[in-house]
Amino acid sequence: MLAEWLTLTLDGEAPDARQGRLPFARYVVHAPGVLELIPSAARQQARACVLSAGIHGNETAPIELLGELLARLEAGLLRVGAPTLIILGNIPALRAGERFTATNLNRLFDREQRADGDEAQRARQLMAAVDEFYARHSQPRLHYDLHTAIRDSRYPLFAVEPYTQEAATDAEQWRWLAAAGIQAVLHQHRHSWTFSHYSRHYHAAQAFTLELGKVRAFGDNDLGALRPMRQLLEALVEGREPSGGDPQAMAFFQVEHELMRQAENFKLCFADATPNFTEFAAGTRLAADAVAGDFVVDSAPLAVVFPNAAVEIGARAALLVRPTPPPQIGG
Ligand SMILES: O=C(O)CCC(=O)N[C@@H](CCC(=O)O)C(=O)O
Numbered sequence: 001m002l003a004e005w006l007t008l009t010l011d012g013e014a015p016d017a018r019q020g021r022l023p024f025a026r027y028v029v030h031a032p033g034v035l036e037l038i039p040s041a042a043r044q045q046a047r048a049c050v051l052s053a054g055i056h057g058n059e060t061a062p063i064e065l066l067g068e069l070l071a072r073l074e075a076g077l078l079r080v081g082a083p084t085l086i087i088l089g090n091i092p093a094l095r096a097g098e099r100f101t102a103t104n105l106n107r108l109f110d111r112e113q114r115a116d117g118d119e120a121q122r123a124r125q126l127m128a129a130v131d132e133f134y135a136r137h138s139q140p141r142l143h144y145d146l147h148t149a150i151r152d153s154r155y156p157l158f159a160v161e162p163y164t165q166e167a168a169t170d171a172e173q174w175r176w177l178a179a180a181g182i183q184a185v186l187h188q189h190r191h192s193w194t195f196s197h198y199s200r201h202y203h204a205a206q207a208f209t210l211e212l213g214k215v216r217a218f219g220d221n222d223l224g225a226l227r228p229m230r231q232l233l234e235a236l237v238e239g240r241e242p243s244g245g246d247p248q249a250m251a252f253f254q255v256e257h258e259l260m261r262q263a264e265n266f267k268l269c270f271a272d273a274t275p276n277f278t279e280f281a282a283g284t285r286l287a288a289d290a291v292a293g294d295f296v297v298d299s300a301p302l303a304v305v306f307p308n309a310a311v312e313i314g315a316r317a318a319l320l321v322r323p324t325p326p327p328q329i330g331g
């Protein structure tokens with residue numbers, strides 16, 4: 001049933017729509033890779049949870065993590081206590097083991113987007129699925145979009161907090177993420193039309209992109225390192241209050257600048273294998289771009305996150321960040 005749905009979806013053989021029963025819950029498949037778990041009676045603490053993975057097709061650890069969660073539900077080790085929408089994002093890319101097929105799905109979650117192509121259509125289908133899910137359920141909204149990073153990282157598990165003026169992050173989120181093993185947080189500085197931004201901006205959901213280690217093939221992931229994250233996801237699906245940790249244990253960063261690739265011959269002026277959060281001193285040239293000119297670190301050091309010179313022209317080639325104090329969190 002549930003674990004089978006995941007395998008069949010990855011094999012491209014899952015039926016488009018289907019429903020069934022679980023002990024104390026039912027499930028509905030709304031579209032390929034879109035599965036809703038509906039408790040017979042939601043618990044009082046429950047959130048309306050969207051858990052998405054595979055928005056990039058080569059990011060497999062989050063899929064395996066959701067696979068474990070579904071298997072534990074199916075085995076009766078967990079009981080659905082919160083409405084939960086499980087999404088596998090870019091199914092053709094997942095099957096090909098590629099980040100995307102034509103274009104980066106995680107830049108297309110914009111209601112104004114009218115682009116053609118498989119990824120643009122999939123973004124519209126997923127936006128509609130999220131809209132309908134949140135409209136059906138009255139609980140506080142939450143969305144964790146699970147990814148893995150291309151590079152090594154000084155902080156292998158980190159969160160990106162999307163920018164919007166529509167919703168602030170609840171203090172409990174910092175506690176939950178700290179307990180789940182998240183080591184660092186990036187506050188975005190402007191709109192970025194990612195899936196987590198969509199849920200936060202349009203639905204005021206507590207929404208984050210969570211980077212859970214490094215891109216690896218199916219079977220090569222260390223799920224042991226993600227056990228605390230699995231415990232957080234399990235608590236959410238069960239509608240229980242998750243465990244809290246110390247947010248001060250996480251490093252917080254503010255995005256200061258987004259390096260965009262403008263020219264065909266754009267290049268980053270540091271080694272390809274540079275880990276995320278590597279810091280560069282003032283005066284260092286970080287990028288050369290015939291259209292935009294060179295980018296040189298100005299007055300204070302900047303750390304680089306998600307460097308990727310091979311992005312499409314007009315796309316983000318890196319985030320440049322600086323440490324910022326942790327948010328003030330009351331008891
Ligand atoms: O490691 C990389 O370069 C990319 C990893 C990744 O896919 N990250 C997300 C972050 C989304 C966000 O900014 O919230 C992405 O680039 O889409």
Ligand SMILES: [Zn+2]
Pocket residue numbers: 055056059147148
């Ligand atoms: Zn990703």
